Amino acid sequence: ETGVTQSPTHLIKTRGQQVTLRCSSQSGHNTVSWYQQALGQGPQFIFQYYREEENGRGNFPPRFSGLQFPNYSSELNVNALELDDSALYLCASSLGQASGANVLTFGAGSRLTVL
Amino acid sequence: QKEVEQDPGPLSVPEGAIVSLNCTYSNSAFQYFMWYRQYSRKGPELLMYTYSSGNKEDGRFTAQVDKSSKYISLFIRDSQPSDSATYLCAALNTGFQKLVFGTGTRLLVSP
Numbered sequence: 560e561t562g563v564t565q566s567p568t569h570l571i572k573t574r575g576q577q578v579t580l581r582c583s584s585q586s587g588h589n590t591v592s593w594y595q596q597a598l599g600q601g602p603q604f605i606f607q608y609y610r611e612e613e614n615g616r617g618n619f620p621p622r623f624s625g626l627q628f629p630n631y632s633s634e635l636n637v638n639a640l641e642l643d644d645s646a647l648y649l650c651a652s653s654l655g656q657a658s659g660a661n662v663l664t665f666g667a668g669s670r671l672t673v674l
Numbered sequence: 675q676k677e678v679e680q681d682p683g684p685l686s687v688p689e690g691a692i693v694s695l696n697c698t699y700s701n702s703a704f705q706y707f708m709w710y711r712q713y714s715r716k717g718p719e720l721l722m723y724t725y726s727s728g729n730k731e732d733g734r735f736t737a738q739v740d741k742s743s744k745y746i747s748l749f750i751r752d753s754q755p756s757d758s759a760t761y762l763c764a765a766l767n768t769g770f771q772k773l774v775f776g777t778g779t780r781l782l783v784s785p
Contacts, residue, residue: 662720663720665717
């Protein structure tokens with residue numbers, strides 16, 4: 560059974576650029592959630608995708624967008640990058656929508672630095 | 675006020691000590707409570723979760739939730755250097771999709 564894999568692991572962008580981060584969910588999981596973890600902070604919920612549709616969104620502007628594909632993999636896109644977007648972006652997969660029993664499995668994250 | 679508050683530490687203890695990690699929360703609607711462990715350069719790994727109030731034990735780890743005081747605890751017995759990591763508490767509403775995390779407490783266990 561494979562876990563959650565994310566790519567790229569590290570990347571550097573400049574302000575105003577756009578970035579796409581990718582996530583392959585754990586085998587058998589059909590729901591993907593994205594979190595942003597700034598240095599020294601806990602992860603913050605960006606949004607969740609279930610059956611290829613956005614299913615819940617945190618307090619992030621529209622320039623944060625995502626996709627889920629039929630194979631349940633997912634992308635996070637961020638447009639017009641700002642310095643404060645520098646963070647570790649975590650993807651988590653689960654079977655079904657998040658609940659206590661539907662445990663989230665996290666990937667190792669993509670570390671984005673915006674200069 | 676953050677929905678889940680956690681002391682960022684660091685908390686330094688000698689090997690073999692009992693460690694107590696704590697969080698408080700403000701949202702009475704939270705029903706599920708989790709503890710995640712995060713090693714440097716890794717994603718969070720679920721240690722334990724509990725539903726509503728009560729205790730749950732798994733080996734050296736005990737999770738405790740007191741909903742009356744909105745207090746979440748994780749106890750680690752016989753701490754080991756390999757326990758050195760950041761410990762994140764998290765809470766979840768039934769029917770909502772997002773985990774709400776605390777800041778994380780960095781634990782250092784010295785040999």
